[in-house]
Each structure stands twice: as C-alpha cells, then as structure tokens.
Amino acid sequence: MILKPIKLYWRNHVPNPSKVLIILEELSLPYETSWVELDGLKKQPYTDVNPNGRVPAIEDPNSGITLWESGAIVQYLIDTYDKDNKISYSSFPEKYLTVQWAYFQASGQGPYFGQAAWFNLFHEGAYGESPESAKIRYGNEVKRIAGVLDGVLAKSEWLVGDKCTYADLAFTMWNMQIAFFMGSRTGEHAWDPDAFPHFTRWQNACLARASVKKVVSVLGEQEVKSG
Amino acid sequence: MGIPTDIVLYTAATPNGIKVSILLEELGLEYKIRSIDLGKNEQKEQWFLDINPNGRIPAITDTWTDGTPLRVFESGAILQYLVDRYDKDHKVSYPRDSKETWEVNSWLHWQMGGLGPMQGQANHFNRYAPEKIQYGIDRYTNETRRLYSVLDTQLAKSASGYLVGDRVTIADIASWGWVASHAWAGVSLAEFPHLEKWLHALLERPGFEQGRHVPKPHTAFELAKLSPEEMDKKAEETRRWIQESMKAEAKK
Numbered sequence: 001m002i003l004k005p006i007k008l009y010w011r012n013h014v015p016n017p018s019k020v021l022i023i024l025e026e027l028s029l030p031y032e033t034s035w036v037e038l039d040g041l042k043k044q045p046y047t048d049v050n051p052n053g054r055v056p057a058i059e060d061p062n063s064g065i066t067l068w069e070s071g072a073i074v075q076y077l078i079d080t081y082d083k084d085n086k087i088s089y090s091s092f093p094e095k096y097l098t099v100q101w102a103y104f105q106a107s108g109q110g111p112y113f114g115q116a117a118w119f120n121l122f123h124e125g126a127y128g129e130s131p132e133s134a135k136i137r138y139g140n141e142v143k144r145i146a147g148v149l150d151g152v153l154a155k156s157e158w159l160v161g162d163k164c165t166y167a168d169l170a171f172t173m174w175n176m177q178i179a180f181f182m183g184s185r186t187g188e189h190a191w192d193p194d195a196f197p198h199f200t201r202w203q204n205a206c207l208a209r210a211s212v213k214k215v216v217s218v219l220g221e222q223e224v225k226s227g
Numbered sequence: 228m229g230i231p232t233d234i235v236l237y238t239a240a241t242p243n244g245i246k247v248s249i250l251l252e253e254l255g256l257e258y259k260i261r262s263i264d265l266g267k268n269e270q271k272e273q274w275f276l277d278i279n280p281n282g283r284i285p286a287i288t289d290t291w292t293d294g295t296p297l298r299v300f301e302s303g304a305i306l307q308y309l310v311d312r313y314d315k316d317h318k319v320s321y322p323r324d325s326k327e328t329w330e331v332n333s334w335l336h337w338q339m340g341g342l343g344p345m346q347g348q349a350n351h352f353n354r355y356a357p358e359k360i361q362y363g364i365d366r367y368t369n370e371t372r373r374l375y376s377v378l379d380t381q382l383a384k385s386a387s388g389y390l391v392g393d394r395v396t397i398a399d400i401a402s403w404g405w406v407a408s409h410a411w412a413g414v415s416l417a418e419f420p421h422l423e424k425w426l427h428a429l430l431e432r433p434g435f436e437q438g439r440h441v442p443k444p445h446t447a448f449e450l451a452k453l454s455p456e457e458m459d460k461k462a463e464e465t466r467r468w469i470q471e472s473m474k475a476e477a478k479k
Binding site for chain 2: 065104
C-alpha cells in the first residue's frame, strides 16, 4: 500500500516538533510539514487542530486521525507503522519499559529543560535580571535528570533492551540544547558533559543516527519534506 | 471483594499518587499499598531506586503472566499499563484501534508534560521557594490558568461531561487530582465553570472517592478553605524539607 504524506504542524529550532520528525525519518514514512506562525498558535484555525495551541500536531490522511502532544503522536506512529519493531518492542517487559522512559522524557526532561532554557536565556531580555535562585533550581534539575540517565546507561548501551528505541530518541533534541542554554553558567553551576560520561556517549550515539542527522540538517527550515 | 492481583502500589498523598489508586479502584482491582514517607526521603533509598531509578512516587510492582516480576514507574505509564492489561471490557478505556484511544492519549500526555509540571512549579513559587519571586509566581500561575482554560473549553463541548467520548477515562483520572489541588497553586476555579462541575461530578463516583484517600485522607478541598496566612503556615514544614533535599541533591 502506498501511503499518503503525513502532515506535521511544525516550527523549527524547537525540540518537540523535531522529536516527531526523527520518528517519521526512522520509519521512512512520507511526510510534509505545515508551518504555524508564532501568533497563530493560540487561535483558530490552529486551535481546532490542537486546543492546547502548541506544536507539534499531525494529520494522517491514511487513517483520518488528527493528533497532538508529541509523546502521544510518537506512540501512535510506533503502534501504527513500526510493525517490525525497528525502534520499539512488542515483547514483555520491554514494551512497557519503553513507554515508561518516554513518559519520563515528556514529563521530566522536556518541561524542566524548558524552564532552565527560559531563565538562562530568555527571561532577562523580556523582564530584566533573571532570578539566580530559579537558574540554580532548574540547572540542578537538568543535572539530576542527566544523572538518572547516566546511572542507567552505565549498565546498558540503550535505555531498553539491546537496541535504540523511540524512548532514546525522544531525549535527543532537548539534550542537544543543554550546552546552549547552560552556556552562561559558571563554577559549580556549569554544565560539564564529562561528569556524565555514559549519558554523553549515548547522546553522541543518538546524534550519529541517519534520522537525527537529517533532522539536525533541516532545523532551520520552514518547510521540510520526506525523501 | 475486588479482582485479585499481585500489584503493590508505592505511593504518597499527592496528585500523581492518587491517579493510580483512583484507577485501581475504578477497575475494581485488589492491590497492596506501600506508603512512602517523602518527609524522610524514603523515595531516595536504594530499595526504592531499584523500583524507580528516578526516586519519585508513584511506582508499582506486579507479576507478569509468565510469573516474572515487573516494575512500572511514571504515573502516565502506570495508567496505560493498568488499562492495557486489566481493562479488557473497556470500562474506563476504548478499544485500541479506535480514534478515542488516541484522543485519550493526547490528554494524558498533555497532563504529564504540561499541567503536572507547570502546576508543580506554581506550587513551588507560591509555597516553597526560598525567596519571593513575583515573576516566578506569575509565570506558572498564569500558565496553570491557561491550561485550566483548555480543559474548560474541552468540557464545555462534551455531552457526557467527560474529557473524551461517552465515558470516564485515564484522561480524566490523570488531571483530576491536580485540578482538585487548584487552591494550593493559587488558582481559582470561579472562571472555569465546566471544570468545577467536572471536578465535583467525578467525586460522586465510588472509585474516585475511595482512590483519592490512598494512602491517607485527601485534604485538597479542606486546604482550599484556609486563609492565605493559614496556607502559608501549612506550607512551612514542607518548604523546609524541600529546600534541604534540593541542597542535598545539588551536592551529588
């Protein structure tokens, strides 16, 4: 069966839409992006697609579904299109362990890395001096999460089983931003990738995958297509 | 008597903890409760880190059909696991190949990635931060209000009164405990009538009523009646504990 292109509502340079793009690439699915302007996110017609007014969202003409929240989109793509389990498992207990790590990414990594980025990079420009205690709070959380992953990855190459899964790849785009949003921190508050050697080895292995390389190469684009 | 299982629920009286007990009650499953004392940092002890390397509640252990043990952490993953394995009659879920399943999953991820973390930050800056940062209070209180308005809009369109389709699902269960704790985060429900109605209607379900009191009585509605000064006093003890454990974690 020839699939029609999946429409991905997209903004560039931000980690969550590109998280979905990596999966589309991994599964060699046909897709095209639809650009959403920043001031169009929180109003119609886009809120008819995603009532939460955020990217990404998808429309899959092959099944007729419209879906939002990056983690839910990834699970749908895996369930529907990864029948050979290229980057997932159908076996026990790996199937549920992969879901578990994907939630840890969506609720533990993404939101907190996002707050660190806000207070380190953007707050000052919008409101003046950024509170140091908030920079410390979220910087420490970035390191705590990297530490949890480092501890697990000291014992295994990938988060679940013996291969790279969608759970590993869910972390990649936010991890890629750490050096950027922690760059202004110094001394004990600085980010030191060598303090998390297993985490860093794993991140580099994710970055070396063809899917991720392709996504990194189009991060500045307003329009992206498969193939 | 419920349906026997080997499930052990490791939990504490928080919005994330009661999601799981509410679902277990809704499904009529029997389970053991192991209360975790957050004030004593029991969640950072090695035996618990072997169950959840992230050192947070809730987590569960269970036995798979082949007799091998299983652990699941992250409340959203636990809800999905329980529904997949134990809700074959779709009491609180939809068949896997239905569109509703994916709509439920969107709201579940929305709660896990948006409502929970952002309302949690509102709690931090309203109640627990070492210094009063007005910007932090405003940023997260306003984001929580925005997220509540997204829920309110969805519920306004719902004929059943539930977030997705004609029945209660893990989408409702995941957000309920957070919305019940709205006052602690400094948000009023007065401007969200559909949300307020949903909050109280769900309370009439025996599963919600029983599940919310695990492992100890749910106090969110009583807390909401306190004056700001009384709330601040309540927060004091937790504030001390949170700041001590933040310092301890930073040293690692």
